[in-house]
Amino acid sequence: MKVTAHLHTILQRHTPEGLKGRLDVNIQPGSTVEDLIKHLEIDLEPDYLLLAVNGRVAPLDQVLEQADHVNLMLPISGG
Amino acid sequence: MPNGYHGKILHVNLNNLSIEVETPSEAFYRTYMGGSALGLYYLLKNTPPNADPLGPENTLVLALSIVTGAPFSGQSRLTSVAKSPLTGAIGDSQAGGFFPAELKFAGYDAIVIHGQASEPVYLWINNGEAELRPANHLWGKNTGEVDDILKEELEDKNIQVLQTGVAGENGVRFAALMNMANRANGRTGMGAVMGSKNLKAVAVRGKMRPTIADKKGLNKLARWGADEFPESDVYGLGLYGTAEVLKYQNKAGGLPTNNWDSGAFENWEPIDGVTMANTILKERDTCYACTVRCKRVVEITEGPIKVQPRYGGPEYETLSTFGSYCGVDDLAAISYANQLCNMFGMDTISCGATIAWAMDCFEQELISTEDTDGIELRYGNTEAMLEMVEKIVHREGFGNILAEGSAQAAEIIGRGTEDLVVAVKKMELPAHMPQVKRSLSLIYAVNPFGADHQSHEHDPSYKDYPERMAQIGLTDPQPNKVLNEEKVKFALTTQYMYSAMDSINVCQFVFGPAWQLFDSSQLVDAVRLVTGWDVTIDEILQNGQRRLNLMRAFNAREGIGREADKLPKKLYKALVGGKSDGIVLEEDELETAKDNYYRLAGWDVDSGIPTRGTLEKLELGWVADLLET
Numbered sequence A: 001m002k003v004t005a006h007l008h009t010i011l012q013r014h015t016p017e018g019l020k021g022r023l024d025v026n027i028q029p030g031s032t033v034e035d036l037i038k039h040l041e042i043d044l045e046p047d048y049l050l051l052a053v054n055g056r057v058a059p060l061d062q063v064l065e066q067a068d069h070v071n072l073m074l075p076i077s078g079g
Numbered sequence B: 001m002p003n004g005y006h007g008k009i010l011h012v013n014l015n016n017l018s019i020e021v022e023t024p025s026e027a028f029y030r031t032y033m034g035g036s037a038l039g040l041y042y043l044l045k046n047t048p049p050n051a052d053p054l055g056p057e058n059t060l061v062l063a064l065s066i067v068t069g070a071p072f073s074g075q076s077r078l079t080s081v082a083k084s085p086l087t088g089a090i091g092d093s094q095a096g097g098f099f100p101a102e103l104k105f106a107g108y109d110a111i112v113i114h115g116q117a118s119e120p121v122y123l124w125i126n127n128g129e130a131e132l133r134p135a136n137h138l139w140g141k142n143t144g145e146v147d148d149i150l151k152e153e154l155e156d157k158n159i160q161v162l163q164t165g166v167a168g169e170n171g172v173r174f175a176a177l178m179n180m181a182n183r184a185n186g187r188t189g190m191g192a193v194m195g196s197k198n199l200k201a202v203a204v205r206g207k208m209r210p211t212i213a214d215k216k217g218l219n220k221l222a223r224w225g226a227d228e229f230p231e232s233d234v235y236g237l238g239l240y241g242t243a244e245v246l247k248y249q250n251k252a253g254g255l256p257t258n259n260w261d262s263g264a265f266e267n268w269e270p271i272d273g274v275t276m277a278n279t280i281l282k283e284r285d286t287c288y289a290c291t292v293r294c295k296r297v298v299e300i301t302e303g304p305i306k307v308q309p310r311y312g313g314p315e316y317e318t319l320s321t322f323g324s325y326c327g328v329d330d331l332a333a334i335s336y337a338n339q340l341c342n343m344f345g346m347d348t349i350s351c352g353a354t355i356a357w358a359m360d361c362f363e364q365e366l367i368s369t370e371d372t373d374g375i376e377l378r379y380g381n382t383e384a385m386l387e388m389v390e391k392i393v394h395r396e397g398f399g400n401i402l403a404e405g406s407a408q409a410a411e412i413i414g415r416g417t418e419d420l421v422v423a424v425k426k427m428e429l430p431a432h433m434p435q436v437k438r439s440l441s442l443i444y445a446v447n448p449f450g451a452d453h454q455s456h457e458h459d460p461s462y463k464d465y466p467e468r469m470a471q472i473g474l475t476d477p478q479p480n481k482v483l484n485e486e487k488v489k490f491a492l493t494t495q496y497m498y499s500a501m502d503s504i505n506v507c508q509f510v511f512g513p514a515w516q517l518f519d520s521s522q523l524v525d526a527v528r529l530v531t532g533w534d535v536t537i538d539e540i541l542q543n544g545q546r547r548l549n550l551m552r553a554f555n556a557r558e559g560i561g562r563e564a565d566k567l568p569k570k571l572y573k574a575l576v577g578g579k580s581d582g583i584v585l586e587e588d589e590l591e592t593a594k595d596n597y598y599r600l601a602g603w604d605v606d607s608g609i610p611t612r613g614t615l616e617k618l619e620l621g622w623v624a625d626l627l628e629t
């Protein structure tokens, strides 16, 4: 199953074409947001991240579906 | 015809109820650009030194900018400037909403309010026509009611209202100006100044949109922002509001708890932004033309505490000051405290923090139920907290003392309560801790209107956003917990940037040097596209420097200089618990940083006052003259 991950701030990947925030990812059907985070080998406790699926607030154990858009974010540092 | 602005400043003299229109030159607008810098110009010209902040000599300036009302995100902001009744220093505060853009459409770039009316009045501005009207019928009413009455009376539900609440009428020193009954020019007591002038409200409506120099180019920039938003670092801010940072602050040991004894609040989860989004959040709200929609609207219809959506919802600061500062983990109670502050017009930061200080005094047995009208003012006592909010509004019993703000209340009470005050220049600290973001210790200390978290960029941004930082000449990232020379440069340079944003009046979540939607170069683009001026980033930074020097000069005239640039004693005590356990700030570190900061700013190192040379470079020779008379 294919989902799109949107990685923000320091989660973005360094690639030869520059910083990349948007990644298309193949994962097992039935995977959760937490599984996706593990799959992407993000070097932070999942608990540190702010999450959204298809533009809506989402928990770590939300089961993903084909073509979902998942935002993985860190909070801003002011405000 | 100018682009982006009208070239018209409205002067309202409340002593004789007269109104005049001034039409300054383009050079004036280019020098000051609007907002804070423009407000300071009129304040310094019109208010003599040592004026009573709540007397007729104080001047209240409500200023838009050269870009307010243009169709792009983050431009609908209003700056209010006057001498502060909370601090006795410069008062300065920003708010968003729909009022700022509508004031522009009503035909003016700023309103300068002089004098004091003998009876309550309100100002009605409709398509360039301005008149003062009696406001006895509005006096004593809460902000939602006043909003409704004015819309009915003026027969237009689309008018926008800026007003002082009951707290401002009663001279609560941290009273706010409210627009939409849920957006606050919160800090430094501008609501008390407006209340002291017997000016209850300003209602505006109009269709006078200034021309835009390059409409196509501006649309392109605005479209880029809307397209980029889901990939940007303010996407989470839109979904979760400013409250998104609460959990993160707590994990880092940076969530002020029990009046700053600790940086970790055990019961953070019930008051977190994610919890709010999953429970009481009714909808997201916005400011005129903004794509981010970070504003919260909460509603509670069940249970002992009911909360109405028209008063918005708590920001991160409010969740902290009425939450962790007071040891309170009840989201409904915090939302209700937020509603009370918006209904009566008070700054949620100073109000919550002042109550937290009183709780600390109570816990330490420096005050007792004899002082507090019989109330057990302990950490975590939710009812006591809410009762105190209402007492402050009406200046009832102990509330009459707390309405002075924590620093002045401590002066009244004495008994060692002064040592528990967490304020700089008498203004309570917001909910970001210098112990874990060290440049905040410097900016909290030196900022002319008191401790503020929106006056420079916070430390983590220096290493997290190197490309954007390089746009303003910052190329040597430093760790969060150091305050070396490079960090001082980072603090001052980003303070210039934030100062410029408070004069160009753009939202610091939408524009800025780091995580914001648009970067510094796009702010330059926005000003160019709206006005047609060939501005550069250096000119923008210089505008920020000018505003900072104007504020500092205002303070100098009031006898406020380096000696007031100090942190409260409590910050030199080790924090207890969480990730920041044991962290303590060093006074020497701050003093050395101050020396470097004043030198870099071109100010006299001993007094912290701008030199004539520095002022003249900023076209502020007239200010140097004022300081010498």
Ligand code: SF4
Residues within 6 Å of the ligand: B073, B074, B075, B076, B096, B097, B285, B286, B287, B290, B291, B292, B293, B294, B295, B507, B508, B509, B510
């Ligand atoms: S980001 Fe939030 S506060 Fe700023 S303009 Fe947009 S809606 Fe208003």
